Amino acid sequence: MKSIFHLFLVVILFSFLSPLVKAQTKNDLKEIEKRFDLNLEAKDLKAWMKQLSSHPHHVGSQWDKKNAEFIASKFKSWGFDTNIEEFYVLFPTPKFRLLEMVKPEKFSAQLKETILKEDQTSNQTDEQLPTYNAYSADGDVTTDLVYVNYGVPKDYEVLEEKGIDVKGKIVIARYGGSWRGIKPKVAAEHGAIGCLIYSDPKEDGYYAGDVYPAGAYRNDEGVQRGSVADMPIYSGDPLTPFVAATKDAKRLSVKEAITIMKIPVLPISYADALPLLRALDGPVVPDEWKGALPITYHFGPGKTVVHLKLEFNWDIKPIYDVIAKIQGTEFPDEWIIRGNHHDAWVNGASDPISGQVVMMEEAKSFGGLLKTGWKPKRTIIYCAWDGEEPGLLGSSEWVEAHADELSQKAVAYINSDGNERGFLFAAGPRDLQNFINNIARGVNDPEKNISVYERSRARLILNGTQEQKKAALDKKDFQIGALGSGSDYTPFIHHLGIASLNLGFGGEGGGGEYHSIYDSFDHYLRFVDSTFKYGIALAEVAGHSVINLSEAEILPLRFTDFYEEVNQYLKEVIKLADDMREKTSTQNKLISENIYDKYSDPSKTLIPPKIEEPVPFINFAPLQNAIEKLQQNAANYAQVLNSFKEKGILLTQDKEKLLNENLIKTQRALISKTGLPRRPWYAHQIYAPGFYTGYGVKTLPGVREAIEQRNWKEAEQQIEITAKALESYSDVISEAVKILKSE
């Protein structure tokens, strides 16, 4: 108790002092920010978006290359040292697609999106990729259909309870509830031989709002394309894990590549799904499984037989990463990296061009600063990634290509992707939370006369959890999210342990254009951010972040926040084990007392769950001790910095250099050499995309997933490994304190 109270005081004191920069420098920085902002112009965003989204520009298309070249030429024109790095990746595209119902009635799925006169680019049919899931298997299957809700593991528990087996069947899952790639993976694990994924209007259609072109939301023929590579194993080219997909890289065969799906998978619209779902019989599904189609949702199987046939061109295609540098003057070997992808599934005005043009505008503004003679202290690298959509290909291959250098030099990576009107959202390790909050306090919401911090605060007060509401009322920093996957920060943070931030505005520009031909300039202009004001706001947030990182005297990390973060996760995993223990014990008791049989309706099937092994008590002590140590070291560091500040002590440049080189290592310390069980590419011990959630983050992933999977031995091993990572992080902080105190 005592030490926590002590820490609490320190945190309060410290919150007024971070990021710690000398007073003089702070004014300088504010001046640079002001000059940076003056260069930003919304009209650029509009013009570049129009240009970059004028044609479909997926991997392998002519416009993918053209766009990369356009972006590179711009970066060059602004004075960046620019080059295009090419990689050669497996990128399957459809050769043949067929989906039909053969029983109880004939129905052939349309599998295409309608050209709309209200959408100028929707008619570029020849250039558009058909609706499909990249890295689906080839296949030709005809069999019964079963509805599996979101198709996540707990949905299969419900099926089991009803006595329904998907073995040898085709499943139909709705989008949502997990990243799409989880659905065919789990289906295949349960023996299914095909998988359809459809957009239910509940999550993605008229339930949310009026449909396109009347409104922004997905119409009945809109289809969500997307990758189904098993990215929770590794991201990047499926054929070249751990190494760059250079021209002559050693490649796996398609068969050997474990991230390629084992069964055929096809995404469909709700117009195509409706006849199939309507024809299903079997019991009625529970309420949580029901979508917004005007039918009674049934599990199947029964009389509904479906034929799915898919063939792909398994081609290697070039991708084009645009890499643009401004050399740092004082610390050229400390890199601040900023990235956003440029490839799209189709025209991609929102995803990714709305973010891409913001990044370009930042670069243009830095170009303007360079012309006035300004130079950054650290090296700034702007990256326009290719191949994000199929599997974070451009960023992953680049990270793998430059792994050693990045591990040495990267201070931080700042990512964005699509951007819309609304509130600032940020995610990253929580030692950057205070940093990004301070940035947010210095950027104005373009439609309100308040800072974006204040705007987010109002949102949390009115719409947050009780905890968020309380923190916001107390004017504390808003809490940033933990990073799972879903954009190009993945290889940086998860593979190499580079401190990463993901930034964007959202919440007031909702729509259903995602990965369809309707993600167009016309759609963006009408519904997402017509004035591009929120694009400019993002340029300010990301640009100020780059400036403050590149110019910081002492890198703005607040370790006490990180302690609070991991301590919270520790509590969660302990509670997870406790709850499972309690639940298993109760459940076993109910089973042995026949409560399920007593309850069940004899006219319906209810298969009671099986007796499970009791949950043992797990030794969390190594983690508890490591986190206790982290708390002390984080508090120490805060205290020393604070005392320097109070006494007005300035650091020598050498000491600063030494200190910052050390601070960079904190996030790197959280990487384990062995990586996570069964997926060594994911090496970060605090965050990972969930093995069964995909985009959704799992924190303390080794420990948490071992418990979830009831693997008690592995849980204890992972506790040891994670504790070691946290100890290393603590040691870096302790070293930083030594440097500060040294003569």
Next chain:
Amino acid sequence: MKSIFHLFLVVILFSFLSPLVKAQTKNDLKEIEKRFDLNLEAKDLKAWMKQLSSHPHHVGSQWDKKNAEFIASKFKSWGFDTNIEEFYVLFPTPKFRLLEMVKPEKFSAQLKETILKEDQTSNQTDEQLPTYNAYSADGDVTTDLVYVNYGVPKDYEVLEEKGIDVKGKIVIARYGGSWRGIKPKVAAEHGAIGCLIYSDPKEDGYYAGDVYPAGAYRNDEGVQRGSVADMPIYSGDPLTPFVAATKDAKRLSVKEAITIMKIPVLPISYADALPLLRALDGPVVPDEWKGALPITYHFGPGKTVVHLKLEFNWDIKPIYDVIAKIQGTEFPDEWIIRGNHHDAWVNGASDPISGQVVMMEEAKSFGGLLKTGWKPKRTIIYCAWDGEEPGLLGSSEWVEAHADELSQKAVAYINSDGNERGFLFAAGPRDLQNFINNIARGVNDPEKNISVYERSRARLILNGTQEQKKAALDKKDFQIGALGSGSDYTPFIHHLGIASLNLGFGGEGGGGEYHSIYDSFDHYLRFVDSTFKYGIALAEVAGHSVINLSEAEILPLRFTDFYEEVNQYLKEVIKLADDMREKTSTQNKLISENIYDKYSDPSKTLIPPKIEEPVPFINFAPLQNAIEKLQQNAANYAQVLNSFKEKGILLTQDKEKLLNENLIKTQRALISKTGLPRRPWYAHQIYAPGFYTGYGVKTLPGVREAIEQRNWKEAEQQIEITAKALESYSDVISEAVKILKSE
């Protein structure tokens, strides 16, 4: 703390002893129950249901009278002293109904249900009442339409926030969220001039299950008829509150009758609602407002103009209550009353005939016992009510006609209504909770080899709240619900303070036939309880209840349970005030800090709530003291009974009589002379139907509703009145203890 622990011990001990009857008598009772059960035959239920539901038999129809006469003849044949009591009630029926959309397109609502070949009685069009709401006003209005969700007060808060006013408009509300009569009442309070109520498929249609005739659920043309009289003011004939609607009763004019709706109201199907809702514009509604129609739900108003014209025949019609008695031998002036209504909206196989035939079967069985020479100790009265559907007319008028005698003599009233397959549900004052649990322990579930108590226990363990689950695991009594309104127990408990139980099985026979032409014999047989086994189970539960009440040596009331009940309510109302105080204070702070303005999307309307008067601290002490006293008296009574039991002390018959006459007064003590504010007919201080929920119960209604309405002065007045009622109840218990202890 001490006294609670003490009480706890007593409760545990006592739970094995109640209902307290001498050992010999208990065996006798078991023997009577067994003989009673042997007389029960499912084939009777089927035959009588077929007969009674063969034609529409609403108030005023020829089959309403014929059915009453058939039921009366049966009761007579079983040896009951039977008569039909007639009353003369206002019963409006449609003369003209028109609903059309005039803008933005023409659409005329169908307003009728389709004849189905799968449903033999669905073609009795000439005899069916059209789809309508009884006690709607006449009206002819043409104006804009606004969607108001369930149309309850908090929905209007949402509308206000969006800047939408229903003044001078027609509202369309979906069924659900409250009793239907609340919707037009609240709409009129907000200035609306017409009200449509439709069945959304989310609550009542394909969302729940396959629709009729394929499945049990409401199809797109099914309409829920029903009363919209303002029954939370008083039930029974709108023209004769407080007095019986005899031929020559003094009547109010229709204009004077405050329970008649002030605006025209019409129930419609979802087929008729769809074009209207689809045409609405204005902002998209929040998720909680969305139904299961395949549209984007909008608030309106806008371009949608609707014309609603309704005219009614405002006729006085006779109703026929069948009243059948078996005179008690020992205590003829102590009445056990059993009732179920016989009138329906149309054919009413489920509602009410499934309950009516159960009650008849019980009577037949008692007839069999009478033939063997058995006679009840107390008088048993079986009642088949007419006019329940329009407004609990038959029961309310009978109760008003016999109020004095009932107040003197009624021991308890046992009600049922529609019955289906599934689990036993019971509601009533909690001093009867242990009694009905013990009855449930002695009746077998007809499809499982366990008691209906055990079956309910399994349900609560698997589907109950955490609290219910825990209680069920500990094999405690399942908690019975508190009585709101919605069936014929209302005048008994709420107007006169007669201990009432509402019993029925349900949960495994769900459907959407309610108040439509499809509530038919065909529907019941296919979907609700094909074998009538659960009808027999209800006959056992209700029959055993009658037997155990009529034969009890000491009436089986457990006051310690009642103490726990009201103590729980006390905690709730204190928390209600505390939460409101906190919420008001926070909200006022947010308003004064402009948080709503900071949050709002400038492209949308968001009107911040208004500053509200702070919630004062309220003096709950009178209620707290009364409940403390109740706790002591209840524990005393339990202790004395227990010591008698332990010592084997038997009561003299005189003492028993004195004691029971006293015990009957407990529930009566909870009636206040003045009744509830603005609705004096509702006199019970612990339970009432909610002024703004209708069927939904409000416990400690005077206090709770005053707080909810922010009427602090009235809250304190009601605390005094309710405390007095509880003190009177306590005094009766204390008197009972004196009688027990007297020489």
